[in-house]
Amino acid sequence: MKIATILSRYLILVLILSISNLASGQNKPLNLKYLGVAGWEISNDSTVVLIDPYISRPNLSELKKSDVVFSDSLMIDKVIGKVDFILVTHSHLDHLLDVGYIAKKTGAKVIGTQTSINIIRAYNIDEDQLYIVAGGEDYQFKNISVKVMPSLHSALRGKHFFDDRTHDEPLTYPLKDGDFVMGGSLMFLLRIGNSEVLAMGSMNFIENEIKGLSPDILLAGVNGSRYEIYNYSERLLKLTNYPKIILPTHWDRYEPYDDVEAHEKARRDKVEPFVKEVYEISTEVQVIVPVHLKTITIK
Numbered sequence: 001m002k003i004a005t006i007l008s009r010y011l012i013l014v015l016i017l018s019i020s021n022l023a024s025g026q027n028k029p030l031n032l033k034y035l036g037v038a039g040w041e042i043s044n045d046s047t048v049v050l051i052d053p054y055i056s057r058p059n060l061s062e063l064k065k066s067d068v069v070f071s072d073s074l075m076i077d078k079v080i081g082k083v084d085f086i087l088v089t090h091s092h093l094d095h096l097l098d099v100g101y102i103a104k105k106t107g108a109k110v111i112g113t114q115t116s117i118n119i120i121r122a123y124n125i126d127e128d129q130l131y132i133v134a135g136g137e138d139y140q141f142k143n144i145s146v147k148v149m150p151s152l153h154s155a156l157r158g159k160h161f162f163d164d165r166t167h168d169e170p171l172t173y174p175l176k177d178g179d180f181v182m183g184g185s186l187m188f189l190l191r192i193g194n195s196e197v198l199a200m201g202s203m204n205f206i207e208n209e210i211k212g213l214s215p216d217i218l219l220a221g222v223n224g225s226r227y228e229i230y231n232y233s234e235r236l237l238k239l240t241n242y243p244k245i246i247l248p249t250h251w252d253r254y255e256p257y258d259d260v261e262a263h264e265k266a267r268r269d270k271v272e273p274f275v276k277e278v279y280e281i282s283t284e285v286q287v288i289v290p291v292h293l294k295t296i297t298i299k
């Protein structure tokens, strides 16, 4: 066989392999940007997914239940561009406040509980964008799939927190602080490219729902309420088969993005003890501590 023929066959083979790599999502880096609280932007070159995006930072200590609350549209426009999907774990203000504005602006599809969807219906969003889930669904969408799991909210107020209020009817604009009732709790396994990301929105989980999952990346809730849960970190890691990469989430204290000092304090007080806990359990995993609005790229 002539050298030229061998070379051209080799080139065709390389081309086929690269196409199949692209088709299976290989060689596609995954980007994860921490939006603070439990918020993330997870993206590759084709799809952008948000989890619990909370970009407006109203002063929560001054808010009364009857106060009207608005999204900080200027800030959101600065931080958020194209969005394809928004996954919402529950309807509290620090998870849902900005979802209505972002969905209306970007046309993103929103996946959440009936209560979350009824709250954001106040923004007059196209019904085709809205997906009500109860937990248990495993939905295939274009470029991603999402397994939805029932979950539990953090055991706030020393385990006395309980809220079974829901919204069975659409709400109207403008929304009030008191509208953002919990409305149930979900967890999501997002399959994107060739990665699986398990996203928590709270410091709790239902053991049987996450048992046997093997996510590559775990967004692990690390706020102080995790100490209310029996053997939290060890059980969480074991149940999810010791994910290669662990990203602590839900640890900042709702301060604006430019309050760097507050975020550093939260990192010292809440994240560092978690990192220590994790490495005492396993040295095979890697904990990456996110910085607000900085992108972490996983190759």
Ligand SMILES: [Zn+2]
Residues within 6 Å of the ligand: 090, 092, 153
């Ligand atoms: Zn909450």
